[in-house]
Amino acid sequence: MNALYLPLTAGVLSTIFAFIMLARTLKFSPGNKTMQKLSGYVQEGASAFLSEEARKIFLVAVLIAAALGIIFQSFKYPIALLFGALVSELAGVMGMYAATRANARVTQGATKGLSEAFKVAFSGGSVMGLSVAGFSLTGLSIIMLVFKDSFLYNNITEISQAFGKISFLDPVMIVSSYSLGASLIALFDRVGGGMYTKAADMSADLVGKVEAGIPEDDPRNPATIADNVGDNVGDVAGLGADILESYVASVVSAIVLAIFMKLADKQMINGQVQYGMSPEQYYGLILLPILIAGVGVLSSLVGVLVVANMKAKDARKALGFGNVFTGILVLASTAIVIGIAAPDYAFKDTFILNPEFVSRWRLFLAIASGLIAGLIISKLSEYYTSYDYKPTQDLAEKTKSGVAINITSGLALGMGSTFWPVIVLAIAILGAYWSAGVYGIAIAALGMLSFVGYIVSVDSYGPVADNAGGIAQMAELDPKVREITDRLDSVGNTTAAIGKGFAIGSAAFAALALIVSYIWSAAHSAEEIVNNPVINLVSPYTIIGSIIGAMLPFFFTSLLIRGVADTADLMITEIRRQFREHKGILTGEETPDYKRCIEITTKGAVSRMLLPGIIAIATPFVVGFLFGKAAVAGLLLGGLGSAIMIALFTANSGGAWDNAKKYIESGHFGGKGTDVHSAAVVGDTVGDPLKDTVGPSMDILIKLMSVVSLVFGSLFPDKPFFM
């Protein structure tokens, strides 16, 4: 277990560099008074939202932690849970702190040229990337080191004792609780942030652009600051928490599977079936995920430092180079870790794969299949949503026939775009499984996420550049400044697509690994894991669960859309009121009340984020206690399928509508001001909450439900209460 000091060191190092990058970002000039004032508004608004949101989330987290402590009579799990939540929250706060301070500095940098602006923007974004990677890995290493005894080979209770009436495995509970903490923050951050950003965006557009006829990011629009705050809380904090959670979930699910395999794996030894594995094999498998994460963090750190110090003339090339460079580093260092630390082990788990001895290099194949699948899925979403390709061009062309056809075709595009990603996912699952069993599926997720530090840095860079453009506009700087920030921003959009592909792909893999862990945890003995009689596919409870699971993402979508619409409604009323009661705002003689708008959006988003969040947490309990363990297995599997489809559908429909509009704006079919353009604008507006609120929430919804089930699953009865 001493090997844990390696990931701990990597995590701490990444955290230290996050602070260094923050200091470096703050050293750049924040620009003139106006710019500082505007940036100040955004900072204030963002931190007001974060603290309001955090208060609500921590209430929920503390309640769950208390329940965990009382039910399982242990202080370890609540500590792990709260620590996981804290780590995620801290990363968010720190990343947000940097991003909201980098914005004006990027604007200022843009006055000197693209290279300078890029440096500031990437430095600002990298604080989030390095914190996400650093905090999460440090936290997990600490938890495992502090509760080291629980993970020791001899202290993992033997099957007969471990599986009782309500039995649970101590080390599984520790890491799952940590993951649950991170999931809670992620869900609420994604849902709350997603509602905030779209409510602000839609209302600012509707009243500002359409009704009052003032351009985007105009300082006369009372919602304009809220809109900029939204970019930060949605795309920086929300995305950071999301990826952090995926990362933690994939490491944790691999560890959990390794623990179960220690207990229940079937091996042929001297011609006899025996359960369990050797200490060497066990430690190898349990430490491997966190070691891979460790070298991934180090590789990302190197990648970030290299890109942040480049004299970039072309932002796209710089980021692309960073991608390839970091990717190669990750693969190479992962190979080294596998060569040194992984056991040679026949991966014959539940579904007996092959009784022969299998080389450790198969683990590498599993990781590679995850990575490749992530890349292909990203490319596919680019294909469906970029206007360089046929689908979005066709959508733009169809828009000539009017709004209805634009909407219908966009829906068809998104729904049809589920086909290939699912096929790729299916092949990758098979590949990972064939390489290294269920454990292979878990580490395949890790393959996609191991350079999380770099990915989040790039993803957070986008909103920083976006904000910088807003500030340039509001501070009425030279249009050339805005041009530079726009160029930075457009690169951000492309790289964000890659992040999205990885998010969906890794979520599918991590959720699968968690679901298998949950099903294993429902067994009463090692033999039962191999052929679980409690969880049967033909059971009506499994079937009921799977139908309810398939329904949940649809219902959740409806709650999210309504949350956005309701909050936007409140904002619209307020913006209209300000314009009506203060005639000076539109003439530029009066400053609008930005704060009031920020307050309203904050309150609206936070209050409407609770119901969907609580439903996601509560459903496994309700289904589990009413219909038993098998129903929850069905719930998770049904939910997984439905959530993946809605995530792909909403992301791609929304992206295509957005870019079809941009394609028309770039001069096709008459360009701006035509009927075709107005029709495209409607599609874009419909797509906005779909792609930015609904889509990203789906990944977390299914992972949160899976991890809740894993943590609390031992409490559910084997059969429905009335049987």
Place this chain on the structure above:
Amino acid sequence: MNALYLPLTAGVLSTIFAFIMLARTLKFSPGNKTMQKLSGYVQEGASAFLSEEARKIFLVAVLIAAALGIIFQSFKYPIALLFGALVSELAGVMGMYAATRANARVTQGATKGLSEAFKVAFSGGSVMGLSVAGFSLTGLSIIMLVFKDSFLYNNITEISQAFGKISFLDPVMIVSSYSLGASLIALFDRVGGGMYTKAADMSADLVGKVEAGIPEDDPRNPATIADNVGDNVGDVAGLGADILESYVASVVSAIVLAIFMKLADKQMINGQVQYGMSPEQYYGLILLPILIAGVGVLSSLVGVLVVANMKAKDARKALGFGNVFTGILVLASTAIVIGIAAPDYAFKDTFILNPEFVSRWRLFLAIASGLIAGLIISKLSEYYTSYDYKPTQDLAEKTKSGVAINITSGLALGMGSTFWPVIVLAIAILGAYWSAGVYGIAIAALGMLSFVGYIVSVDSYGPVADNAGGIAQMAELDPKVREITDRLDSVGNTTAAIGKGFAIGSAAFAALALIVSYIWSAAHSAEEIVNNPVINLVSPYTIIGSIIGAMLPFFFTSLLIRGVADTADLMITEIRRQFREHKGILTGEETPDYKRCIEITTKGAVSRMLLPGIIAIATPFVVGFLFGKAAVAGLLLGGLGSAIMIALFTANSGGAWDNAKKYIESGHFGGKGTDVHSAAVVGDTVGDPLKDTVGPSMDILIKLMSVVSLVFGSLFPDKPFFM
């Protein structure tokens, strides 16, 4: 097995009365020359489409039948399949023949008053209802009587012989093949008819109403006849084939389960576990479904005759009375059948329910739970889509904020509307299961569909009234005539909602029963049925299958929407061409070329129906041969969940958009001609293909895939090909 003569007699009787009702319909006056000519166009167009469509479908059916015969070395299954297809096709042809001749007669009747018009319309519709019930039951009885030997207790091969490497059960194959034949017709009729009707509708509206500014059903519109043909091929033939298929599938799935139970049911006899059941129990269970269907057909016949001979002053009341009257008859006669024919039998099947002796009256409970669930689901769709209730009123209110909000809110409404129906479905599944095991789930579907003859009569009456209105308009009759047909039509819309609820609910039950049958058929021995090791929930193949299954309905939706859009595009070009090249059309001096439009729609819909249809048939094969039996089980379960959600979502979003528009037209928020109204029209257009093409196809998609898997499942390997 001689009891089969009862359902045979009932079926023949219903068929005879279908002919009597047809003769009665034809006796009414067909109106003046113009009306006859218009009706003639519709008749020609409808039969042109039906024969074009039938040619393609029968090609597919013959190919599948040939494969079936060659693979299984038996002439029985291809005969059963083709007979099932033929029966469905004949019912469709006959119903359509009556409906397309009733239309002008209803118009003529409306000149004499509502009571007369109602009588003609209901008589016309009842031909379809009575044929559907009569033909399907007659066909199934004949097949079972002809191949009687296969169903005899002693001829059901014992487990050891029946389950070989590729083993199959002869009687299961016979009835499943019959069901597959009906499914094939249903899928293509629904998909083809759905595309036809919406393509014609959308293009007629877009070019006629919007561009040329002429009213709906105006004889100057070249697409107007195609539009009326569409009502018949979509709502009469499509719906009839759909319900016939549901009906056959639920009877067949119950029979199939009974056959498996004969082989594999576990009973405690004298303290020892024994498999199999007594001849008495076996014959009781195998004949019960078809006997219940038989008395259901007779009850429907009585109900239809009573309503058709009423002097109705209020169409709504007459149909409502018929509903209640027939429902009571069905329940009473079902109770009698159960009392006489059902065995007392402990329903402890795979999921051992209760080792005690269980009364036959539990079967009645199962049927009742299906019936009640169907009623509640129907009421729920009425709640979500009727403008008498809050959801649709809210949607209309939100439309004030513009098109984008109308679309977004409509999507949220539909997705949110999946919640309660799924809960109801889950409770009903549990209720049916708790009452009578898996067999209970199968007969619960029958509970919903046993008065199919009456339901289809009412559902087919709607399009007849709709067509009558069109003819009144085109023949330029007194507006009062149109008023009467409109009143008949609006009643049809309400009753159609009930049909939709039953269609979705019964599809879920029937598909479930088929899926369980499939999973049972994958076992190699009786013991394996109880705990099937081939199909394991945790298997990666099951999981891959379930993700692909969840994707399929989304992909299918996209194909359907595109099919409608493409066919509409062809039509739009043609209508514009006619207006452009023949200036006399719009002035009324020239008759438009109706036939050309009909030809284009026919060709478009038929050619675009093939791909989705073939995908639905081929997917189980592809998944089965590549990934094995377990993957197909996952495919069906994943597909079921996704298909139910999309069916509910599209039906309710589409219905709500439609009625929100009508609510506004009835004078709210400014009424016709306002911006609010135009926004609502867009929502209605978006919803049209969703609710009338996509939604109804979902039910059949999942049932067709299930029955294909059941018929061909024995060929799939246990493990993926590469393992």
